[in-house]
Amino acid sequence: MVWAALFNFVAFLVFQTHVANTVGKTVDSAVVSEAVIFAGLVGAITWNLTTWWLGLPTSSSHALIGGFAGAGVAKAGFGVLDAGSLQKTILFIPLSPLLGMLLGFLLMLASMWVFRRAAPARVDRLFRRLQLLSAAAFSLGHGGNDAQKTMGIISALLVGSGYLRLQADGDLPVPLWIVLAAHAAIALGTLAGGWRIVKTLGQRITALKPVGGFSAETAAASSLYLATALGIPVSTTHTITGAVVGVGATRRLSAVRWGLAGRIVWAWVLTIPAAGLVAAVVYGITVSRFAVAALVLTPSTWSWSTAVPTAPSPWSGASATPCGSQTRPSRR
Secondary structure, three states, X not given: OHHHHHHHHHHHHOOOOHHHHHHHOOEOHHHOOHHHHHHHHHHHHHHHHHHHHHOOOOOHHHHXXXXXXXXXXXXXXXXXXXXXXXXXXXXXXXHHHHHHHHHHHHHHHHHHHHOOOOOHHHHHHHHHHHHHHHHHHHHHHHHHHHHHHHHHHHHHHHHHOOOOOOOOOOOOOOOHHHHHXXXXXXXXXXXXXXXXXXXHHHHXXXXXXXXXXXXXXXXXXXXXXXXXHOOOOOOHHHHHHHHHHHHHXXXXXXXXXXXXXXXXXXXXXXXXHHHHHHHHHHHHHHOOHHHHHHHHHOHHHOOOOXXXXXXXXXXXOOOOOOOOOOOOOOOO
């Protein structure tokens, strides 16, 4: 895990922020507010925790994009969505696992042919060492693509709140501190572990030996590098799952537990709409009169003296300023 976390973090030295730009432009920055981001995150987290508990390797990336889009639609309708960004994301939901499956199948076949006369114990020892390289390559691709989705969300919020401005070509600005924070977060998440999903990928879909693990990781890494270079936010989980299925299929089709694979695919299909629906509901609750009343009645928002300004609502989009100065209007 430490090895993987290290390469998750150093990925910022290799990849540009094309993926962050695609994700951040999913919703028109003019309607992005603190409430939209909050609702989008709650929608994504709810779906992620549900599938984590079930041990299904779904996409946190697609949950984040679905939640972001759902909250934006709840605020201002479908017209605020960027069709180009969503089309690329949705198109690669089936394409990324299929590409991973094809590459995993071909790499496994090539390895089996090259080492067809070698002793199995010798092959296992060799590929246990080579897996250090393939795991590093996969973790680099994981950090390079997945961390940028968080960067895109943060940058979109800062642009929508007026703290940053779009670049001359319309792209989102992504300051270095956001880049470092996103990569640090994904590295720490890897260190924290995810053994339920690791078990599903490495044992329950199909049993993997070191040569199979090397082939799957290398195939998935290649797919991630291509997608990141093109600025397409793909699911690392989808890609590695497809690669694992491709590796297992080289032995025989029955070596893959297709029933479990089918459950995973259904979870993939439902991720964006499910996260979006939760986010839309949460946004409606967040900006409702009940939520506003609760904030007003919170003691921390009371003004005890005319010399001390009332603290602004966290959803108002306004920054704390001295009494009498101008504040930005509410952007719930």
